[in-house]
Amino acid sequence: MSRSVKDNRTVYIISGPTAVGKSLIAYYLAKRIGGEIVNCDSVQLYRFMDIGSAKPSEKEMKAVRHHLYSIVDPSENMTVAAYRRLALEAIDDILARGKTPIVCGGTGLYLNSILYDMDFGATAADDGDRRKELEDLAEERGGDYMHQYLQAIDPDAASRIHPNNTRKVVRAIEAYEYGRGIRDLSECPMNPDYDFRFYALNMERKWLYDRINRRVSRLVSDGLVDEVNDLIEKGYNKELPSMKAIGYKEVIGFLDGDYDLFDAKELIMKNTRHYAKRQITWLKRYDFVNWIDINKGETVGEIVDRIIESEDSGQI
């Protein structure tokens, strides 16, 4: 079944390391092409976590429709499968209304779930009891033991997972017991439902790190500590995945008296830099991504121009 020429299925993806300016560029792109933004950031998904995750401003949210921001409670355990469902729903909704979806964010795994036709139905969902059991077993017998066990039941998965990576070993065992073990992404086809225009923003490393450092200082002066305090008072504890986000875990450490605010800031900066590096590494694996190297002094308008003008080469 071929789609008609008129049937527009274009989906923009604006990704890149944290603090390059994804949100702003996606916003201006949306204004230019009549688009709506779909969040692809694992932390901006959470409610009450606005400052630390650097969500777009109220004003921007009002001027352009933003989807999947502040939609989950911090006590919830998000998963890729759930994200995929929500994201695809939002994208289809936008397309149905004749608008252009602009996926914006830097959570690589979530990006994968949109880009590829991943079938999460075939592997075990997050089964709390069994997972706890396996985690306890790992605690007791050690990571190597678990890896050997995985080696015995699913040697293919075992060969791809480092023995020290207990978290992943446990997940692989879980998935195997459910039926179909963890697959390699290379076995997964691209999502055929959309015409992706995939852009990764980047800039000189030194400059990016500078921006990160400045951003962290700003988040703190904008009230990050109060935000974290409120979360704690609401009853969200530091064991929750949401509270392990960068900016939050470090402030919690400060509130617990583990170190002073200056050290907390330094820690946040360092962890954010590490994160940005991992994001860049992740994006490098896509050979179909269009890298947009931002030059110093370039305006947002000029960057958006470059994205729009790359129409021809932009398609995957």
Add this chain to the structure above:
RNA sequence: GGCGACAUAGCCAAGUGGUAAGGCAAAGGUCUGCAAAACCUCUAUCCCCGGUUCAAAUCCGGGUGUCGCCU
């Protein structure tokens, strides 16, 4: 000016005769249900010159530098 201590990677630091631990940072990487997570790889010839020795970062002499104390 005198006395003493120290001098090992970008930073912290072990090693006191047999040919450079470790940590942090930086850099690179992995990735199908916690992903702002979890995990992996990786960086030196030991301040300079001379001596002793089969062998010196390690011992001796000189130089330079840093720190501390004293006058």
